[in-house]
Amino acid sequence: MDQADLFEHYRPNVGVTLFNRKGQVWYGRRIGDFTEFGDGPDGPRWQMPQGGIDKDEDVVAAAYRELKEETGVTSARLLTVTPGWLAYDFPPQYKHKNWRGQRQKWTAMLFEGKDNEINLQTDDDHQEFDDWRWGELEEAPSLIVPFKRHVYEELM
Numbered sequence: 001m002d003q004a005d006l007f008e009h010y011r012p013n014v015g016v017t018l019f020n021r022k023g024q025v026w027y028g029r030r031i032g033d034f035t036e037f038g039d040g041p042d043g044p045r046w047q048m049p050q051g052g053i054d055k056d057e058d059v060v061a062a063a064y065r066e067l068k069e070e071t072g073v074t075s076a077r078l079l080t081v082t083p084g085w086l087a088y089d090f091p092p093q094y095k096h097k098n099w100r101g102q103r104q105k106w107t108a109m110l111f112e113g114k115d116n117e118i119n120l121q122t123d124d125d126h127q128e129f130d131d132w133r134w135g136e137l138e139e140a141p142s143l144i145v146p147f148k149r150h151v152y153e154e155l156m
Contacts, residue, residue, distance in 0.1 A: 009098070009099060009100040009101075010085075010087050010099060010100055010101050010102055010103035011052060011099040011101070011102045011103070012052065012053040012102075012103060013050055013051065013052055013053060013102040013103065013104045013105075014050065014051065014052075014053050014059055014062040014063045014066060014104060014105050014106070014107065015048055015049070015050035015063075015104050015105075015106040015107070015151075016048055016049040016050065016063050016066060016067045016106075016107050016109055017048055017106060017107065017108045017109070017137070017155065018048065018049065018067065018071070018073065018076060018109050018110075018111050019079075019108065019109070019110050019111065020110075020111045020134055021110070021111070022134070023137075024134035024135060024136065025048065025134065025135055025136065025137045025139075025140065026048065026049070026071065026073075026111065026118075026132065026133075026134060027046040027047065027048065027132065027133055027134075027135050027139075027140075027143060028046065028047060028048070028049065028070065028071065028120070028128060028129030028131070028132045029045055029046050029129055029130055029131040029132065030045040030046070030047060030128065030129060030130075030145075031127060031128065031129060031130045032045070044142065044143050044144055044145055044146070045143075045145060046133075046135075046143035046144065047143065047144050047145075047148070048140070049066050049067050049070040049071055049128075050066065050104065051065075051066035051069070051070065053105075059081060059105045059107070060078060060081065060107065063078075063081075063105075063107040063109070064076070067109070068122065069122060070120075070122075070128045070129065071118050071119070071120065071122075071129075071132070072117060072118055072119030072120070072122045073111060073113065073117055073118060074113075074117070075111065075112045075113030075117055076109040076110060076111050076112060076113075077109060077110045077112055078107060078108075078109055079107075079108040079109060079110055080107070080108045081105055081106070081107050081108075082104075082105055082106045082107075082155075085103040085104060085105060086103070086104050086105075086106065086151045086154050086155070087101055087102065087103040087104070087151075088101050088102060088104075088147060088148050088150065088151050089101035089147065090102075090147065091147050104151060106155060118132060120132060137156065138156065140152040140155065140156070141153045141156070
C-alpha cells in the first residue's frame with residue numbers, strides 16, 4: 001500500500017514556516033476558544049499558517065495562497081518543501097466534513113518584506129488569527145494545540 005492510500009481519508013493541506021532574516025519564525029494566534037480540545041481560552045493556540053490544498057492545485061502555489069490569505073504576506077521566497085506527508089488526526093469532537101484528519105506538506109519560506117506588510121484581515125469572510133509575533137522555531141510544539149503537536153515536533 002502506498003502513502004496515498006494510507007492518507008485517503010486525510011484532507012490535503014499545506015503549512016508554511018515563514019522565517020525572517022533573524023531566523024525567527026512567524027506565529028499567529030488562532031481566533032477562538034479551544035476548550036473543546038482540552039485547552040482553555042488561554043491554552044496553546046499559536047500556529048504557523050496552514051490550509052487546504054485545492055483540487056489540482058500545486059503544493060507550492062497553495063502555500064503562497066494560504067500565506068497571503070492568512071497573513072497578507074507576498075514578499076516571501078521558497079526555501080524548501082518537505083519530501084513526504086506529515087499527518088494528524090482530528091479530535092473526536094472536531095467535525096470537518098468526512099476527513100479523519102489532515103495530511104500536510106510543509107514549506108519553509110524566507111520573509112523578504114517589512115513587518116508592516118503583515119495584515120491579518122486580508123480575507124473578509126474568514127480571519128484565522130487575531131495576533132501575531134516572531135519567535136524561535138523550538139517554541140512551536142509548546143504553542144500549538146495538542147492534537148497537532150507531533151507534526152510540529154517532526155518539523156523540528
